[in-house]
Amino acid sequence: HGVGYDQPSFSHFSSMAFWQTGAPNSGEQYGWLGRMADVIDPLGHTKNFLVNIDDSQSLAVRSMNHVPLVFNDPDNFSRRMFFEEKMATAAIDARGNGSANPTQDFLFDIAASANNSEQLVRDAWNAYESPIDYGLVPWGLEKVAALIAADFPTKVYYVPYRNNAFDTHVYQGDLHARLWSYTSDHIAAFVRDMERLGRGDDVVVMAFSEFGRRVAENTSLGTDHGTAGPAFVIGKPVTGGQYGKMPSLTDLDEGNLKFTTDYRRIYSTLINGWMQHDHASAILRDEFSPIPIFSRSN
Incomplete structure (x- = not known):
């Protein structure tokens, strides 16, 4: 309940950046999931540690030592090349690491990641079959299920609900x-699919929005960008219940709810209680006490 942060932004761009980096009002260039990957696997040994289901890479998975695998349509996740380009692509795959140009290294790493993974993604998607109905408006968790079914080594999947639908x-x-209704149907289907695959104990889902909503209705029978809101952690390993103090609907801050749970406590919970990494502060750049939603939380 009441998830937010101090000095909130009401800009989509800024607020999403704050959630994706876990560092409000800081200008942080790497995402909190990217930094987590760097701390847990600093040498980048786990291929495709991070997967982002989208047309473009999210700031949340931007990392110093890991190149996220980014795709939206598995069937068309391939690079069409002229014959002359194939030699250049082969050279990228064969190159060593550690040039004097980190920007060039970053671009080459992205190209190599896509080249090496595109066939694996297509094979996983083509092999995936499920009797589970993912709902009227599926938005990507069925693609995550396909990769999990194919035993991808990925530790983190990042999937957006597109087009600001909840705005x-x-x-x-x-x-x-x-x-x-669409959201609950889709997430519930994914959870059932994980059980069907025998992976129910291995997966949790976090769902969040960069905004809450204001308490009062506007003149268009809607609500405008607000502060505190709910966040959800879902899955078989989660100890169900409601956590955090419900914000008051009358004790407001210029018409907005007062947040009661810093969103980085949820990140700390996932890092510490789920990923089993003891030093969440090294990732979040501060101490945030985890919430005891996992039986194995420290």
């Missing part, structure tokens, strides 16, 4: 109810 400035009532 309900207009006619929120009916729209919000439908969006939650």
Whole structure:
């Protein structure tokens, strides 16, 4: 309950950057998941540690030592090349590490990651079959399930709910109810699919939004960008329940809820309690006490 942070931004771009980096108002260039990958596997031994289901890479998975695997459509995850380009691509795959140009290294690493992984992704997707209905509006968790079924070594999958669907400035009532129906159907299907694959104990899902909503309705029968909101951690390993103090609907800050749970406590919970890494402060750059939602939380 009441998830937020001090001095909140009401800009989509800024607030999402704060959530994705875990570092509000700092200008941090790497994502919190990217930094987690760097700390847990500093030499980048785990290939495809990070997978981002989207058309472009999210700041959340930007890392110094890991190149996230980024794709949206598995069937078309391939690079069409002229004959002359194939020699250049082969040279990228064969190059060594550690040139004097880190920007060049970064670009080459992205190209090599895509070249090496595209066939694996297509094979996993083509082999994947499930009797589970992922709902009326699937938005990517079925692709995660396909890679998990193919035993990808990935530790973290990052999947956006696209097009700012929950930004309900207009006619929120009916729209919000439908969006939650689509969302719950899709996540519940993924959880059932993990059970079907025998991986229910191995996977948890975190769902969040960069904004809450203001308490008062606006003149368009919607609500505008707010501060504190809910976040969800879902899966068989989670000790179910409601955590954190519910914000007051009357004790407001200029019409906004006062946050009661710093969102980085949830990140600390996942790093410490789920990923079993003891030094979340090295990733989050500060101490945030984890929430006891996993039986194995420290």
